Amino acid sequence: MEIVIFGGTIVTMGDKGVIRDGAMVIEGDTIIDIGESSEIKRKYPRYERINAAGKIVMPGLINTHQHAAMSLLRGYADDYPLREWLENWVWPFERRMTGYDIYVGALLTAVESIMGGTTTINTMYHYMEDYNEAMALAEAGLRGVVGHVCFSWRKEEDRRALESLIKRWHGKANGTIRASVDPHAPYTVDPEYMKELRAVTFELNEKYAYGGGPIIWHTHLAETEDEAKKVRDAFGAQVEGGVVDYMDSLGVLGSDVIAAHCVHLTRRDIEVLSLRNVKVAHNPISNLKLASGISPVPDLLRAGVTVSLGTDSPCSNNSADMFEVIKFTALLHKGVNKNPTLLPAETVLRMATIDGARALSWDREIGSIEVGKKADIIIIDLQKPHLRPVYSEISHLTYAAKSSDVETVIVNGRIIMENRQLKTVRADEVMERAEKVKERLLERLREQ
Ligand SMILES: [Zn+2]
Structure with a gap:
């Protein structure tokens, strides 16, 4: 999969710091380019695009x-x-x-x-x-x-x-x-x-x-x-x-x-x-x-x-x-x-x-948004009352953001959640299975 994520604020947690109106490019499982949105969009015209305007893009x-x-x-x-x-x-x-x-x-x-x-x-x-x-x-x-x-x-x-x-x-x-x-x-x-x-x-x-x-x-x-x-x-x-x-x-x-x-x-x-x-x-x-x-x-x-x-x-x-x-x-x-x-x-x-x-001895591949690293990325929606106004994205991520603000999740270059919809497993089905397993475990506990 080839994806360009553009328009958002990229909090790289790496050498490039925070890039406003930034863009990053994913090819397969890897981050291959990071830069300004306008430049990246010009360089990769045919890649699938995710518009992250008004959002934070950061490592998972x-x-x-x-x-x-x-x-x-x-x-x-x-x-x-x-x-x-x-x-x-x-x-x-x-x-x-x-x-x-x-x-x-x-x-x-x-x-x-x-x-x-x-x-x-x-x-x-x-x-x-x-x-x-x-x-x-x-x-x-x-x-x-x-x-x-x-x-x-x-x-x-x-x-x-x-x-x-x-x-x-x-x-x-x-x-x-x-x-x-x-x-x-x-x-x-x-x-x-x-x-x-x-x-x-x-x-x-x-x-x-x-x-x-x-x-x-x-x-x-x-x-x-x-x-x-x-x-x-x-x-x-x-x-x-x-x-x-x-x-x-x-x-x-x-x-x-x-x-x-x-x-x-x-x-x-x-x-x-x-x-x-x-x-x-x-x-x-x-x-x-x-x-x-x-x-x-x-x-x-x-x-x-x-x-x-x-x-x-x-x-x-x-x-x-x-x-x-x-x-x-x-x-x-x-x-x-x-x-x-x-x-x-x-x-x-x-x-x-x-x-x-x-x-985890895995920092050569994950943990920050850097060229050559695996694409483990999350996108956080800032269009929430508790995340406005924005002075510092780092401050918001530490003190104000909630897990429910996470909109999109990419692991190893694969989109596994988009607009809060999981793409790999069905969340409702997993919850139902967990309830059933719980009931059976309680039965087993009562049996002895
Ligand atoms: Zn423990």
Whole structure:
């Protein structure tokens, strides 16, 4: 497909900054030209045109921490302490989920993500061969890193699932799906298994990564205050320096690791994250809802750590809305530090785009509008009372825009939503399937 998008304000999040009355050209899956509208229209007279006058054209948002299938648990159990929430509600429900349920849940999250301007998600869940999250993302046309979550109690099963996921999905769906290895957390994966998973990742990269991009690591880290104690109690490990420092002592940290949360960090932990170039996925809404605490993001940024943004699961958020996360991030750190200059609009918008791409080791291809990058683009309608007048598009995108303002979504050069109509799957059908799956899950829960 050859498309010229013209007349809008292009917020590139790259070297070209903001271009008013700008235009960009997509050929196949790639951005091939960017410039002034009049010049571009002259150069490419025969290409299909999208008139973006009065609109913002920007890179799609990148959600770096999700558990997509958990949309099925949205609103199922709220306002419980973490342990009670997991043990009495989430885990019993999840134990009854089939591959098909996981697929439908992920499909629902994919639809919600696309409609809210997200073009890439990084999701950690259980991989099953028959139906899975990767299948749902590919069907919806969403770009994603899909992982299989690993626990000490099911090592054999994990090895089989990882190999199958990576063989079947890494680099597939025209390169829009990548696979990852996801050790759940330092307190559920013993030190030996953690090291083994690192070795397995190197092997899998050797065997399968070629051409499909790197197979990265996605884990939870330093989410709650008692995490160091949990690691000590479970494995008798030394955790005096902090949980990040403990992970580093195992030799498993590197620039291909994305760590979700990083809320409770020692000074040493921050040094280690910076030294090893570990990427952070900040999930302010989930951390607030589960009362985990507030990540010291200004300190992380000062230490040079790449911080990206995530929603976490729709069960602890309770949506996949990245515009909400952007606004929360910009406000939260100002408020708790009593400093309105922290986390300015542009910094937060970078966290949701180019730094998100960096966090997934995918920034050579996505995260900004630049010639040679893949065309993952969203168009936002400014003709809304809450978006007028316009002084700064960056300000509006951070503080005023809503996910429902997203009008058109392009992933890998393919228009997957136009004027809020999905072109890949039927949103009403997906919602209906999710309701049916929910009913069946509740029946299964009642049966025992
Ligand atoms: Zn999570």
